Amino acid sequence: MCATCGCSDEAGTRVIDPEAGGHGHGHDHVHPETKRTVLLEQDILAANDLLAENNRGWLAERAIHAVNLMSSPGSGKTTLLERTIRELGREFPMTVIEGDQETVFDADRIRATGCRVIQVNTGAGCHLDADMLAKALRTLDPPNRSTVFIENVGNLVCPALFDLGEGTRTVIMSVTEGADKPGKYPHMFRTADVVLLNKIDLLPYVDFDVDMFLTALTQVNPRSRVLQMSATGGEGMDDWYGWLRERVGLGPTV
Amino acid sequence: MHELSITQAAVETIIERMGATPIRRVTLEIGVLSGVVVDSVRFCFEVIVAGTPLRDAVLDVVETPGRAACRDCTLEFVVEDPRILLCPGCGDADVRVLAGRELRIKSVEVENVCARPAVARTRPEPG
Numbered sequence: 001m002c003a004t005c006g007c008s009d010e011a012g013t014r015v016i017d018p019e020a021g022g023h024g025h026g027h028d029h030v031h032p033e034t035k036r037t038v039l040l041e042q043d044i045l046a047a048n049d050l051l052a053e054n055n056r057g058w059l060a061e062r063a064i065h066a067v068n069l070m071s072s073p074g075s076g077k078t079t080l081l082e083r084t085i086r087e088l089g090r091e092f093p094m095t096v097i098e099g100d101q102e103t104v105f106d107a108d109r110i111r112a113t114g115c116r117v118i119q120v121n122t123g124a125g126c127h128l129d130a131d132m133l134a135k136a137l138r139t140l141d142p143p144n145r146s147t148v149f150i151e152n153v154g155n156l157v158c159p160a161l162f163d164l165g166e167g168t169r170t171v172i173m174s175v176t177e178g179a180d181k182p183g184k185y186p187h188m189f190r191t192a193d194v195v196l197l198n199k200i201d202l203l204p205y206v207d208f209d210v211d212m213f214l215t216a217l218t219q220v221n222p223r224s225r226v227l228q229m230s231a232t233g234g235e236g237m238d239d240w241y242g243w244l245r246e247r248v249g250l251g252p253t254v
Numbered sequence: 255m256h257e258l259s260i261t262q263a264a265v266e267t268i269i270e271r272m273g274a275t276p277i278r279r280v281t282l283e284i285g286v287l288s289g290v291v292v293d294s295v296r297f298c299f300e301v302i303v304a305g306t307p308l309r310d311a312v313l314d315v316v317e318t319p320g321r322a323a324c325r326d327c328t329l330e331f332v333v334e335d336p337r338i339l340l341c342p343g344c345g346d347a348d349v350r351v352l353a354g355r356e357l358r359i360k361s362v363e364v365e366n367v368c369a370r371p372a373v374a375r376t377r378p379e380p381g
Contacts (some may be wrong), residue, residue: 144262219347220347
């Protein structure tokens with residue numbers, strides 16, 4: 001606070017150009033204090049969000065649909081992609097960006113299906129960001145009118161906060177993880193356009209209450225679609241394909 | 255820990271805006287619904303500012319409360335528990351968050367380089 005006249009920095013109505021060196025709050029005296037406040041008023045994630053919008057524009061120009069796949073480690077993201085590529089790859093072109101802290105294991109699995117794939121290793125990073133996606137997209141160079149699946153780092157917390165510029169946010173959860181997860185990880189489930197409940201072929205063997213899960217999900221995100229499936233057994237995959245066709249404008253769900 | 259990249263982004267933005275000016279204080283606004291743990295930000299801040307113009311800066315965090323509006327009954331309410339966003343009026347979960355997701359750099363405090371000797375006259379800024 002200014003000791004001379006009592007004007008306060010907390011009033012929040014001062015705009016100061018640090019280059020200009022002026023007081024900028026219109027009173028005629030010298031402050032005895034040696035500090036001054038510079039209002040910056042800037043979103044912390046502004047840089048990421050700007051890059052995400054650039055990615056969105058880049059994808060839109062090419063009519064590419066980008067799907068951000070997020071989940072815990074081991075929920076079946078890569079298995080889901082392997083099956084999707086095998087069964088839907090002929091129908092529309094797709095490519096994959098794999099995000100992991102280390103190794104190219106997942107990229108190797110995708111490459112084995114014949115699909116073009118780029119691996120992003122984040123090192124200590126626990127999520128992909130818009131800058132990583134921008135670089136990966138340029139390297140991948142996906143064809144126009146195709147689908148890019150972005151397999152995010154296995155983590156139900158951090159990827160929730162980072163817009164990559166994707167067209168669709170997909171959260172995968174397997175029945176081995178527990179029905180209470182939407183309530184425990186609300187930020188992640190709140191951002192989902194669609195939630196895939198995977199490994200339903202294991203329901204007879206695990207203590208998982210599907211209704212409790214659906215109720216918990218509705219409490220954090222009543223607007224997301226839920227598709228129940230097994231990426232290994234194949235149940236429910238047709239609903240997923242129908243949903244993907246809808247998203248890329250290839251007709252309604254069968 | 256996404257707080258690391260978020261804090262890093264904040265520090266980089268401040269350096270971008272303020273250059274080499276030594277920063278004495280940083281005020282961040284972090285909403286209770288932002289999904290960011292303030293203690294983690296504090297921890298990361300200490301690590302990241304080493305060797306930068308922010309190295310002696312004190313970190314202030316203003317935690318902004320959550321506000322939401324029910325899409326069903328249109329009631330506006332303060333979000334008491336950030337983990338559950340339910341309308342206290344009708345119990346509906348279909349709510350729109352109005353405030354509490356903020357992740358903003360509010361201001362920084364710097365050494366006042368514009369202090370003039372007391373005998374010097376200062377004029378109001380033009381305009």
